[in-house]
Amino acid sequence: MSEDLSALTERELYALRERLAAGVHDPVRTLRGALHLDVRQCSNEGCRCRAGEPHGPYTYLSVYGQGRSRTVYVPQALAPVIAEHVEATRRGEALMLEISRVNLELLRRRALR
Numbered sequence: 001m002s003e004d005l006s007a008l009t010e011r012e013l014y015a016l017r018e019r020l021a022a023g024v025h026d027p028v029r030t031l032r033g034a035l036h037l038d039v040r041q042c043s044n045e046g047c048r049c050r051a052g053e054p055h056g057p058y059t060y061l062s063v064y065g066q067g068r069s070r071t072v073y074v075p076q077a078l079a080p081v082i083a084e085h086v087e088a089t090r091r092g093e094a095l096m097l098e099i100s101r102v103n104l105e106l107l108r109r110r111a112l113r
C-alpha cells in the first residue's frame with residue numbers, strides 16, 4: 001500500500017486519507033496480540049501427557065505491553081471472535097500508520113488540516 005505520496009495532489013491525499021480511515025476497525029474491538037496454538041502437560045503424575053501425549057492443542061493469545069509479554073488462554077468457543085478482533089486490530093493499526101504518512105506529506109506541504 002506504500003505508494004509514492006509525493007506524486008499525489010492535495011485533493012488526492014485528502015481522498016486517500018478518507019478511504020484509509022473508512023477501513024479502520026471499530027475501536028471498541030481493539031485487541032492487540034498474536035494468537036498461537038500450544039500443547040500442555042497437566043499436574044497429574046499418572047496422566048498420558050507425561051508419556052508424550054500432551055493435552056491440546058489449545059489457543060493462546062500472546063500480549064506484549066509495559067515491557068513484558070504474557071500469554072492468555074483463549075477458550076475454544078471464543079477463538080473465532082478473538083481471531084477477528086486481533087486481525088481487525090492489526091489491519092486497523094496498519095491503516096492508521098498509512099494515514100500518518102499521508103498527514104506527514106500534507107504537513108510537508110503546509111496543507112495539513
Ligand SMILES: [Zn+2]
Binds near residue numbers: 043044047050
Ligand atoms: Zn495430563
